Amino acid sequence: MATKYSLLKSLTAEQLREIAKMLAEQLPLSMDEISDLVERFKADKLLGKIRDAREHFLAGRVEIEHFSREMILAKVAGYTVSIENLGTADFAYRCDEKCRDWLYQVSKGRYPFCKHYAAVIAQLVYGGLVESSPSAINHFSEPLLSELSGLVETRKREEGAIAPITGRGVETTLACLKDDFLCVSCQNSGVARAKYRSTPDRVFEILVEQAFQLLEFDTIPRTGQHGWDLLILGTLASPPYIAVAEIKTAAGGVY
Numbered sequence: 001m002a003t004k005y006s007l008l009k010s011l012t013a014e015q016l017r018e019i020a021k022m023l024a025e026q027l028p029l030s031m032d033e034i035s036d037l038v039e040r041f042k043a044d045k046l047l048g049k050i051r052d053a054r055e056h057f058l059a060g061r062v063e064i065e066h067f068s069r070e071m072i073l074a075k076v077a078g079y080t081v082s083i084e085n086l087g088t089a090d091f092a093y094r095c096d097e098k099c100r101d102w103l104y105q106v107s108k109g110r111y112p113f114c115k116h117y118a119a120v121i122a123q124l125v126y127g128g129l130v131e132s133s134p135s136a137i138n139h140f141s142e143p144l145l146s147e148l149s150g151l152v153e154t155r156k157r158e159e160g161a162i163a164p165i166t167g168r169g170v171e172t173t174l175a176c177l178k179d180d181f182l183c184v185s186c187q188n189s190g191v192a193r194a195k196y197r198s199t200p201d202r203v204f205e206i207l208v209e210q211a212f213q214l215l216e217f218d219t220i221p222r223t224g225q226h227g228w229d230l231l232i233l234g235t236l237a238s239p240p241y242i243a244v245a246e247i248k249t250a251a252g253g254v255y
């Protein structure tokens with residue numbers, strides 16, 4: 001037997017819009033209530049885009065190729081994304097011509113961004129290039145910003161840039177180094193897991209970086225899976241210098 005829903009569902013989008021017009025006149029809902037409802041539907045759709053960006057972002061498949069206030073160029077899993085004037089009224093973005101979502105939905109104004117845009121934004125916030133606020137990022141307000149922050153936090157946790165040894169000042173860092181440096185260097189995975197929630201190799205890299213920071217060196221940790229582990233910048237020396245470090249624990253090292 002036909003239900004009200006199955007009957008309505010048989011209509012085309014065009015015809016449903018006609019019904020929406022009728023409903024708008026007769027629904028016992030205030031302007032605010034209808035506006036809330038519409039916003040909620042739109043936010044749900046965009047939250048889905050941020051979730052779809054997750055896999056690319058967490059796997060490190062987003063590369064920022066150029067960053068300036070006027071123009072950002074990025075690659076997301078082989079798709080080119082360009083963003084102009086981020087955080088301003090002159091904002092515009094384009095996704096790759098391969099992106100069907102951009103081609104058929106976003107460029108037609110059905111919704112404001114595809115998952116590739118969300119992935120680039122996550123990368124920019126993660127890298128500290130853009131502040132996580134509605135005024136800095138077009139089309140991101142709550143609850144999208146919370147979803148975005150959750151994603152960025154997940155990445156940081158996975159990469160071992162984790163709470164116990166960041167941001168608590170010199171004393172905590174010194175205590176960690178004193179207590180754990182030697183045992184982590186000998187592959188003590190119990191301590192690495194329990195205190196730092198990561199592998200001994202990764203924790204050792206972080207401890208070495210912090211040791212250099214305590215000695216007033218600037219450091220740049222690796223961002224990719226391959227290549228050097230740490231760049232150490234002797235900016236206070238004259239002349240200044242840069243050293244490249246390959247960090248290995250006592251057990252894992254082959255050098």
Ligand SMILES: [Zn+2]
Nearest residue numbers: 095099114116
């Ligand atoms: Zn796209």
